[in-house]
Amino acid sequence: MGAAAVLGGCATGGGGDSGGDGTLVLQSSLSDEAPRQALTEVVDDYDEHDVTLNTIAIETFRAQLPSYLSSGNPPDVLTWYAGAVARDYAQRGFLLDLSDLWSGDGACANFSDALRELSTDDAGQQIFVPTNYYWWGVFYRRSAFDEWGVQPAETWDDFLALCAEIQGQGADPLAMGTGGTPWVASGWFDYLNLRINGVDFHRELLAGEHSFDGPEVREVMERYRELLPYFDPNGRSQSWQDAVTPLVNKSAGMYLIGAFITQLVPEDELDDIDFFRVPVIDSAVPLAEEAPTDGYFASANSTDPEGAMSLLAHLASPEAQQKFIELSASSNLPTSPDVDTSSFSPLVQKGIELLNESAAITQFFNRDSSDELQTTADDALTRFLDRPDDVDTILADWQSAAARVFSS
Structure with missing residues (x-):
């Protein structure tokens, strides 16, 4: 999860038999x-x-x-x-x-x-x-930022202002393809939780030690709600692969995604692709990165x-x-x-430098928890994208579903 799918292949040999002969x-x-x-x-x-x-x-x-x-x-x-x-x-x-x-x-x-x-x-x-x-990061085209007269943001307030400026230029600030690949929505959840509550809380939450209906997650969702006006409205019907196209053609400004995005950028456009880290929300929280x-x-x-x-x-x-x-x-x-x-x-x-400087490295929602818990996140976060005013019910349902996973 969080990477391009690996498909096909055939098994050679048994389901785990040792060589048994020094092999x-x-x-x-x-x-x-x-x-x-x-x-x-x-x-x-x-x-x-x-x-x-x-x-x-x-x-x-x-x-x-x-x-x-x-x-x-x-x-x-x-x-x-x-x-x-x-x-x-x-x-x-x-x-x-x-x-x-x-x-x-x-x-x-x-x-x-x-x-x-x-x-x-x-x-x-x-x-x-x-x-x-x-690494994961907020990817963008340098030439698009130059045309719009904008710069990467380092703080959350600056990031929201950046989104508003790009929207004012007639482009959708944020691409996000959650149609058929709903796990992409967990990227923003992971990063907002890391920036607000820190890496220890994030790992503990995904291990079942905190509630998805608790005040810490509610604060994460309030920040997530601030982004909703800026997402490409077509993103709910696009896969993560499809959502690369509006970034490339400059109808969308930024995309929080893994570096595997480069696989789908035309070769003659690759030199124009850049990224910046998800901005700081609380300067007291050490900066962790998804890798x-x-x-x-x-x-x-x-x-x-x-x-x-x-x-x-x-x-x-x-x-x-x-x-x-x-x-x-x-x-x-x-x-x-x-x-x-x-x-x-x-x-x-630049990606190497980002990770070498990070205070901690996390994986992705399912890799830091389980595929079963990822399913609960997919349901909760896509419901939230569609009906953010139902956040109280969504988080209560998410916690109930997560509790069933942890008790199974």
């Missing part, structure tokens, strides 16, 4: 052609152990992941996401302690503190190896934990990260500070 098994959800081939080449570069790479279509992988991890003969290493999902599997005793990779001269030892926090379980152990991530992070964890029941750690160290290396990003034609960023980014575009280098 490591890497279970991968990267079934789209470019990342699948990129990972294949990265694995081919590893020569310390034989590796069987099983590639599974992502929705099948998602559904079977608990079975993979709880199997008596699980894969050694698996692709997946950092954050709440990894911490949940660690809490259930499914994941190998990878703390040695994060200390001394380990492969992850010089990764950022924000990535370390994101990869740490409730017991303080590192259980994840992040290898690439991408959905992909990588690997290892099964606690691996028959060769040392081999699994060795393979993870290879996958985390700057050489492997750079090769994967280049071969997969990805807009993602490397997590290793030792990757040579000199050939990356100015936009990507």
Whole structure:
């Protein structure tokens, strides 16, 4: 969620059978052609152990992941996401302690503190190896801002004034495609909650420790309401992909979305795309950024934990990260500070700087909670977009739905 869909692919091998003969098994959800081939080449570069790479279509992988991890003969290493999902599997005793990779001269030892926090379980152990991530931001066209005589905003009041100025120039200030991709509405919810209530409250809310009907969320929705007059009215019938078009043709001014937006911008327009961070609302709240992070964890029941750690160290290396990003034609960023980014575009280098300077990194609503909770957000937030005056009922219903998720 929060990234372009990965579709198709076929499973090669069983649903998690170990090699059993000294061969490591890497279970991968990267079934789209470019990342699948990129990972294949990265694995081919590893020569310390034989590796069987099983590639599974992502929705099948998602559904079977608990079975993979709880199997008596699980894969050694698996692709997946950092954050709440990894911490949940660690809490259930499914994941190998990878703390040695994060200390001394380990492969992850010089990764950022924000990535370390994101990869740490409730017991303080590192259980994840992040290898690439991408940033969210308010994307815009520099030439459009020049034509309108406006500048990126740093504070919330300035942002609302910016929206009003763009609207006065005859354009819709904000694109947002929630038709068929309702999860896009969670981007603004996440960021407003982070800017108003901070990263700890945000994570606790998504873990069921606070109420969606509480005063903190009500304040978030009041800020969200301030944006409603500025959204492109066609956005409720557009997918996130469709909503890129008005940004490109300058009928919309800005779009809060992930860096994967660049996949849909015409190549001859890419140099005109820029972004700025979601503005400050409360200067006392440290600035966190959404950066959905992909990588690997290892099964606690691996028959060769040392081999699994060795393979993870290879996958985390700057050489492997750079090769994967280049071969997969990805807009993602490397997590290793030792990757040579000199050939990356100015936009990507700016994204790296944003995340390196952030006080904390969150994922996206479903990655920081669950797909089940995302469904409750999709319903609540799209209802709010259509009927903001019903916010009291909407939040009460949201809390009831969330409570059912957490009690199931």
